[in-house]
Amino acid sequence: MLALEVQDLSVHFGEFRALEGVSLKVPEGAFVAIVGPNGAGKSTLLKAILGLVPFRGEVRVLGRPLAETDPLWFGYVPQIKTFDRSFPALSLELVATGLRRRWPFRLFPWEKEEALSALRRVGAEALAFRPLGRLSGGQLQRVYLARALIRRPRILLLDEPATGVDRVGEVDLYRYLEAYQEESGATVLMITHDWEAAHHASHVLVMNRKVVGFGPPERALTEECLRQAFGHLGHAHGLYLGGGHA
């Protein structure tokens, strides 16, 4: 079954065309790395799939039109730079919002258990009772990942989840994602600026307001696709898979 079918999707902000005519078929269980320059519409694409921005075109998820999907099918890790760290709350409480989709002013014991177990799954149990304002960027990413995983989503959407994460934390992150995918068969879409991670994905989407290339890394991460998306490769020569640089 297809996890995701996007047909002729466009998102306009007033006169500005953030996405134009995006079509995509993502098989269930795929790990898709989304790459493209700043402002390419990568975050906007994830938000459209989540129904968070108005769009033209069609999005089907696991065979159903977006309007008929269950919000609990989705897990979402937003870009953490958009998060207000002064918000007075504990990690555990943020994770529990993944259960209720609203702020849990008081947690039931079962919710606490679920949140602790989600934190344990991503190796962050020790952060449970720490205020969000005292977490490092990488720690906050882990807490968000636990929040996204708490309802065992079938589609996981990650917006630059490795930002601010050190190299060891990054390896851990990919290990957790791989383990979750293996046990659940979930589909993962991950925006990344990390070429190495893209090389390890099952599919790569190269985009710049429209789809430039989509397919296995060896077909999508070619010099031609990257040049088309980024305009020029700057110092990135040798990062693409075409031309024997893999």
Ligand SMILES: Nc1ncnc2c1ncn2[C@@H]1O[C@H](COP(=O)(O)OP(=O)(O)OP(=O)(O)O)[C@@H](O)[C@H]1O
């Ligand atoms: N709510 C909005 N209103 C107006 N313009 C917006 C809005 N959201 C995004 N944009 C614009 O749409 C374009 C695409 O933004 P988006 O955040 O999707 O890009 P991105 O590829 O994720 O970029 P980055 O790699 O820098 O995170 C940008 O030019 C941005 O300024």
